[in-house]
Structures are given as structure tokens and as C-alpha cells.
Amino acid sequence: MALAITTKPAAPVLTVPEFCAHARLPDDTPDAVYIASILDAVTAWLAGPNGWLGRSLIAQTLTLTVPLNVVVGFVGPMIADAMTGVVLPRPPVIDVESVAVLDGAGAATTIPQAQYSTHEGADGMTRLVLAPGFQMPTIDRAPAWLRTVYRAGYGAAGTDVDAGIRHAMLMAAMRLYAGRGDPSVTLGSDPMLAELFKPYAGWSGR
Structure with missing residues (x-):
């Protein structure tokens, strides 16, 4: 599985x-320039390509590519009604822009929107599900991959992000600002920060 911003x-x-x-x-x-760098560091730690939080914050476009043979099973946790599909990491998902099947040569066949849907489980993860009776496009060269392009995040502005996440980010930035120069002050090993962010941590697919 490959996920790219x-x-x-x-x-x-x-x-x-x-x-x-x-x-x-x-x-x-x-300290404005230094503070800006701290805010960037906190955001990257939480929501960068390998972000600890496993969530998208500001709206962004993601491309997920998975081997097609996992579509008939599932990727990630199973949801309550036993529906299977491909988990779209880094929620919350806003919408799906396109779905395509790629062959081994990189040739893409776009899947019509009527042939797939999205469903959000009780775990908060959105899954892409191919319609019953989905017909596999002709593949000229194996292996085959499913490529999904989708948008995820709370919105286009910082104020759209959940208030609890924003407050926890301010607390994290304060820790770094107050402890500058102290190598023992880190984000990943701070138990208080872990508790603040814990309610928002999602399955990242990593």
C-alpha cells in the first residue's frame, strides 16, 4: 500500500x-519566526506524511494505491456490519475525486462513480467499497492496483479543525517554546500530550 499527499x-x-x-x-x-517554526514542527509531527495522529487537519488531497487483490477482502479494521472495503487513511474524508485500476505498465482505467461508494464505520474510518457485480477492467499486464484520489481534512481553514485538537497543539507548542534548548523536551515521549491527543488518534494505515 502506498499513500501520498x-x-x-x-x-x-x-x-x-x-x-x-x-x-x-x-x-x-x-520570537515570531521561532514560534512559526514550532507551530510547523507540531503540525508535521501530528499530520505530516507519517503523522502521529493519523489524521488530516487542513483539507488536502491524498492518493492511495493498493494491490487490487485486497479489494475483495479488506484493509484495516473490520466494521460492525461486516462490510469489507479499502480503508481510506488519514480521516476525516471529505470526498472521493477518482478511482482507477492500474495495470503493471501504469495504464489507468477510470472506474465510474456509480461503481463504488464510501461508508463510514463506527470506528470513524471511511472505506471505499466497490459495487456488487463490479467488473474488473481488462488488464494488459499484471499486477493490478487500485488508485483512489480523495480529499481529507476538517476544512480549508485552521478554525475548521476540531477545537480539542487545536488546543492540544497549542499545549504542545508551549512545551517546545518553554523548553527550548532542553533536549529532554520532546513531543513523542510526553505522556500529557499523548493523553490530550488520544481521543483523536486514528488508524493511519502505516
């Missing part, structure tokens, strides 16, 4: 003024 988020989740308000710093703080 094909269109990056167009806006930051948090801004320097938002951090300054949280930290009770003046808007014209001389």
Missing part, C-alpha cells in the same frame, strides 16, 4: 498571533 494543505492550523494570545505574549514578539 498530492495537494498539500493551503493554510496553517495555528497562527503566530493565536499562539501569542495563548502564551500571553505581545503580538510583536521578537
Whole structure:
């Protein structure tokens, strides 16, 4: 399975003024550039290509490519009604832009929208499901792959992201800001931050 971010988020989740308000710093703080780098680091840790949170925050376009033989089974956790499909990692999923079958030479056959649907399970994961009776396109060269292009995220603006995630990100940024120069201050090993983000952690497919 391969997952790539094909269109990056167009806006930051948090801004320097938002951090300054949280930290009770003046808007014209001389640390503005440093704070911006901290916010970038926290965002990358959570929602980068291998983000710890396993979620998309600002809307972005993702491309998932999986071997076609997994479509008849499933990728990821099974959902309650036993429906199977391909998990679309990095939720929340906004919409699916295209689905195609690729052969071993890279030739793509687009699957009509009527031939697939998406379903969200109780675990919060969205799955792509091919319609009953789906007819496999003619493959000139094996192996075959299923390529799904979809958009995921809470919205186009930072304020669209869940308030709990934004607050936890501010707390994480504060830890780094207050502990600058201290190599013992890290994000991944901080139990308090892990608890703050735990309700939002999703299955990442990694």
C-alpha cells in the first residue's frame, strides 16, 4: 500500500498571533519566526506524511494505491456490519475525486462513480467499497492496483479543525517554546500530550 499527499494543505492550523494570545505574549514578539517554526514542527509531527495522529487537519488531497487483490477482502479494521472495503487513511474524508485500476505498465482505467461508494464505520474510518457485480477492467499486464484520489481534512481553514485538537497543539507548542534548548523536551515521549491527543488518534494505515 502506498499513500501520498498530492495537494498539500493551503493554510496553517495555528497562527503566530493565536499562539501569542495563548502564551500571553505581545503580538510583536521578537520570537515570531521561532514560534512559526514550532507551530510547523507540531503540525508535521501530528499530520505530516507519517503523522502521529493519523489524521488530516487542513483539507488536502491524498492518493492511495493498493494491490487490487485486497479489494475483495479488506484493509484495516473490520466494521460492525461486516462490510469489507479499502480503508481510506488519514480521516476525516471529505470526498472521493477518482478511482482507477492500474495495470503493471501504469495504464489507468477510470472506474465510474456509480461503481463504488464510501461508508463510514463506527470506528470513524471511511472505506471505499466497490459495487456488487463490479467488473474488473481488462488488464494488459499484471499486477493490478487500485488508485483512489480523495480529499481529507476538517476544512480549508485552521478554525475548521476540531477545537480539542487545536488546543492540544497549542499545549504542545508551549512545551517546545518553554523548553527550548532542553533536549529532554520532546513531543513523542510526553505522556500529557499523548493523553490530550488520544481521543483523536486514528488508524493511519502505516
